[in-house]
Amino acid sequence: MWMPLxxxxxxxxxxxxxxLTMTVILTGFQLLLAALADLLGNSSAxxxxxxxxxxxVRQLMGPSLVTxxxxxxxxxxxxxxxxxxxxxxxxxxxxxxxxxxxxxxxFTDLALSRPMGRSAVMMRTLILMxxxxxxxxxxxxxxxxxxxxxxxxxxxxxxxxxxxxxIALNLWALLIAWGGIMMAVASVSRRRGGAIAVVATAALVAxxxxxxxxxWAPLQKFAWLSPFHYYSPLxxxxxxxxxxxxxxxxxxxxxxxxxxxxxxxxxxxx
Amino acid sequence: xxxHPVVIEGLTKRFGRLVAVKNLSxxxxxxxxxxxxxxxxxxxxxxxxxxxxxxxxxSGRASILGHDCQSDGLAARAAVGYLPSEIRFYPExxxxxxxxxxxxxxxxxxxxxxxxxxxxxxxFSPADLDRRIREYSTGxxxxxxxxxxxxxxxxxxxxxxxxxxxxxxxxxxxxDLIEDTRQRGRTVFMSSHVLSEVDRVCDRIGxxxxxxxxxxxxxxxxRRLAPRNVRVTFTEDVTPPVAWPPGVCVxxxxxxxxxxxxxxxxxxxxxxxTSLPVADMEIVERHLEDVVIDYYRGDA
Numbered sequence: 147m148w149m150p151l152x153x154x155x156x157x158x159x160x161x162x163x164x165x166l167t168m169t170v171i172l173t174g175f176q177l178l179l180a181a182l183a184d185l186l187g188n189s190s191a192x193x194x195x196x197x198x199x200x201x202x203v204r205q206l207m208g209p210s211l212v213t214x215x216x217x218x219x220x221x222x223x224x225x226x227x228x229x230x231x232x233x234x235x236x237x238x239x240x241x242x243x244x245x246x247x248x249x250x251x252x253f254t255d256l257a258l259s260r261p262m263g264r265s266a267v268m269m270r271t272l273i274l275m276x277x278x279x280x281x282x283x284x285x286x287x288x289x290x291x292x293x294x295x296x297x298x299x300x301x302x303x304x305x306x307x308x309x310x311x312x313i314a315l316n317l318w319a320l321l322i323a324w325g326g327i328m329m330a331v332a333s334v335s336r337r338r339g340g341a342i343a344v345v346a347t348a349a350l351v352a353x354x355x356x357x358x359x360x361x362w363a364p365l366q367k368f369a370w371l372s373p374f375h376y377y378s379p380l381x382x383x384x385x386x387x388x389x390x391x392x393x394x395x396x397x398x399x400x401x402x403x404x405x406x407x408x409x410x411x412x413x414x415x416x
Numbered sequence: 417x418x419x420h421p422v423v424i425e426g427l428t429k430r431f432g433r434l435v436a437v438k439n440l441s442x443x444x445x446x447x448x449x450x451x452x453x454x455x456x457x458x459x460x461x462x463x464x465x466x467x468x469x470x471x472x473x474x475s476g477r478a479s480i481l482g483h484d485c486q487s488d489g490l491a492a493r494a495a496v497g498y499l500p501s502e503i504r505f506y507p508e509x510x511x512x513x514x515x516x517x518x519x520x521x522x523x524x525x526x527x528x529x530x531x532x533x534x535x536x537x538x539x540f541s542p543a544d545l546d547r548r549i550r551e552y553s554t555g556x557x558x559x560x561x562x563x564x565x566x567x568x569x570x571x572x573x574x575x576x577x578x579x580x581x582x583x584x585x586x587x588x589x590x591x592d593l594i595e596d597t598r599q600r601g602r603t604v605f606m607s608s609h610v611l612s613e614v615d616r617v618c619d620r621i622g623x624x625x626x627x628x629x630x631x632x633x634x635x636x637x638x639r640r641l642a643p644r645n646v647r648v649t650f651t652e653d654v655t656p657p658v659a660w661p662p663g664v665c666v667x668x669x670x671x672x673x674x675x676x677x678x679x680x681x682x683x684x685x686x687x688x689x690t691s692l693p694v695a696d697m698e699i700v701e702r703h704l705e706d707v708v709i710d711y712y713r714g715d716a
Contacts, residue, residue: 152520160506252504256564259468259498259574260521261490415431416470 149262153270157244161274168237169282173289176224180293180304183220187302192216213384217298218305221290225313226379228353231320234282238321239345241274242328245411247338254416264416268329268408275325275404283318287311312388313379319396320377324349326403327373333411373399418482421446421495421572421603422467427476429462429627436462438627439476444620449594449604451614451635454624455712460607461501463624464576467605468498480572497570501577501607503561507550511540511560514549515567522568534563537589554581562590566597573597575606579613591617615639615704623711631711635704642702643677646685651693661685 158165186192192215213219224230245267248254258264287310294304328345335341352372359369369375376392422444429437437459444450454460465471467478469489478485483492505514515531535545538559549557558581565573579587594604594617608614614621614635621638623631631638645667653671660666663680678685682699689697 147520149521152517156517160508251506252500252502253506255468255470255500256498256518257521258470259493259496260518261494262521263490413472415472416465 149266150269150273153257153266154273157270157274161241161278164237164240165278165281168233169285172224172230172233172282173285175230176221176286176289177293177297179221179224180290180297183217183293183304184298184302186220187217188299214380217302218309219383221293221305222309222313222379222383224286224290225310225317226377231317231353234279234317234321235324235349236346237282238275238279238325239328239342239349241278242271242325243332243338243341243345244271244274245329245407246332246335246341249336249416250338258416264412265408268333268404268411271329271332271407272404275322275329279318279321279325283314283321287314309382312382316377316379316382316388316393316396319393319400320373323373323376323396323399323403326400326407328403329407330403330410333407334414419446420444421481422450422479422605424463424467424478425476427463427466427478428474429459429466429471430474435627437466437624440624440627440629441476442622442629442632444603444605446603447598447601448619449598449606449617451618451621452605452607452624453609453611453614453621453708454607458624459627460624461576462627464574464605464607467574468493468496495571497565497568497573499561499565499573499575499578501580503557505549505557505560507548509549510547511545511549511552511556514560515545515564518564519567522570525568530569531563531567534566534593537593538562538586539589555583555586558582559586562593566593569602571602573602573604573606575604577608578606579608579610587613611705611708614708621704621708623708625711625714638707639702639704641679642704642706643679644682644702645700646674646676646678646682647698647700648674648676648689648694649696651695654692657688661688 186195196215214223245254248257248267254267257267290305290310291307298304324345327348328341331345332338332341335344352374355365356369356372356374359365359372359375373396376389376395378386378389378392382388420443422442424440424442427437427440428435440459440463452460452463462471463478466473467480467485469485469492472486480492481495483489485492509517519525534540535542540556540559540563544552544556549560552560562578565575579590582590591613594606597604598619606618618635620634621631622629643665646664650672656666656669656674660676661680661684664676664678664685666674667677668675676685686697
């Protein structure tokens with residue numbers, strides 16, 4: 147069997163509980179959001195909530211406030227709620243940091259004393275980094291579709307499939323980008339904890355920078371530095387088309403990180 | 417078959433300013449057990465990691481069975497079984513899963529019979545194999561490490577401190593295993609601190625001091641370098657000679673007892689005693705340890 151696949155099987159076995167739990171929770175959350183949207187939609191609560199919003203919030207959110215306070219808006223929240231984003235980014239950070247974790251655990255010494263190239267370790271991580279977010283985000287999409295089909299009452303307009311697909315794709319690209327960054331950092335690190343701390347801090351700073359740049363003009367010229375800048379779910383909810391430039395930028399970050407990881411890991415002392 | 421399965425030529429490895437291994441050259445003959453000795457930090461593990469391409473040499477090269485360890489590393493490692501000094505496995509895995517995984521990652525598919533034989537020799541029961549690593553003692557983890565290194569019956573075995581943490585009975589079983597491996601023409605490259613073990617199982621030793629190879633010789637030749645203690649007792653008082661045969665030193669002289677050390681063959685000394693009333697002559701065997709420790713100290 148191809149060496150990266152043997153390693154992939156080994157990694158999946160080790161992570162299966164986490165992956166399964168996360169997939170179930172996030173998919174279940176989409177169903178819960180559908181139930182909440184159904185409840186709010188049927189009690190005409192959306193217009194009351196919009197009326198209760200302070201003027202400053204209305205000014206800050208603009209037309210997206212009205213869009214957010216809709217069945218589609220509530221159901222789309224499952225793709226960009228801070229907790230969901232944090233959980234998903236944590237998942238790819240965990241996957242991307244596996245090479246340094248194995249190095250620390252002594253597994254790399256034993257595995258690479260076999261006729262296996264170092265690229266197999268990184269190829270395995272790349273496979274997991276592509277497949278795991280696809281599975282989790284895909285399951286979330288299925289959760290949204292199931293919620294729309296079985297939970298929402300007839301007559302309530304759920305999110306368009308195109309909207310769900312666009313947000314999911316944009317989210318997936320964001321996760322792949324963070325995975326690539328994590329792989330690059332892991333490829334030169336000696337301690338998993340240290341590598342995770344670096345990327346988690348970078349993700350936190352990038353999130354805050356992105357939030358602040360949306361509200362504070364002086365920061366806007368630096369906004370392009372944050373990967374979160376290229377994930378714009380609110381724009382998509384308000385009807386904007388998916389920005390392929392943003393998706394490609396995120397994939398470009400991922401590709402750069404992955405390429406750096408392969409090169410640096412191949413050259414380093416283990 | 418290659419005459420020297422393990423060849424190191426002019427190997428230097430630096431970590432920043434620290435020179436871990438300095439211009440090391442050695443050849444391990446086929447079918448021999450090579451003991452790689454040195455104090456902590458002498459550069460033994462660094463050399464082993466270069467052989468496995470886990471570390472990249474600053475200069476020089478290393479090869480296994482004619483394959484360069486860096487440029488042709490996959491072919492070099494296809495014939496290698498490796499036991500690290502600090503054996504660590506994932507605690508949630510069972511012993512069986514560990515062996516299966518490493519068997520899959522080896523180029524040579526291990527046969528079940530070989531694995532059973534190893535389990536038997538090292539007193540490792542099938543029930544132990546189904547337990548999780550977290551339930552293993554240090555010794556059991558080490559035994560599992562030995563099994564994963566030997567199970568594919570590789571042509572070259574690289575063992576870093578192989579008996580650390582093993583009880584005496586398992587150590588005995590391990591020595592038998594090494595002997596068996598040698599008899600089947602395999603080459604063993606092992607580092608060790610246990611000099612009695614090296615004396616017993618190795619055919620040849622190399623001593624590293626401060627990253628430099630200070631000795632590379634067959635064990636029986638090294639043993640000869642050790643001075644032999646000779647005690648001669650006489651039936652009556654004798655006067656010691658004015659000049660002693662070359663290589664003989666006096667430790668203690670009494671009228672009826674001489675204590676001497678000799679670093680050479682004893683023929684000339686015995687000849688010089690023929691005219692004297694010798695009651696008894698006691699020769700204490702040479703120990704490898706005596707020489708090796710001198711090399712460690714830098715006295716040799």
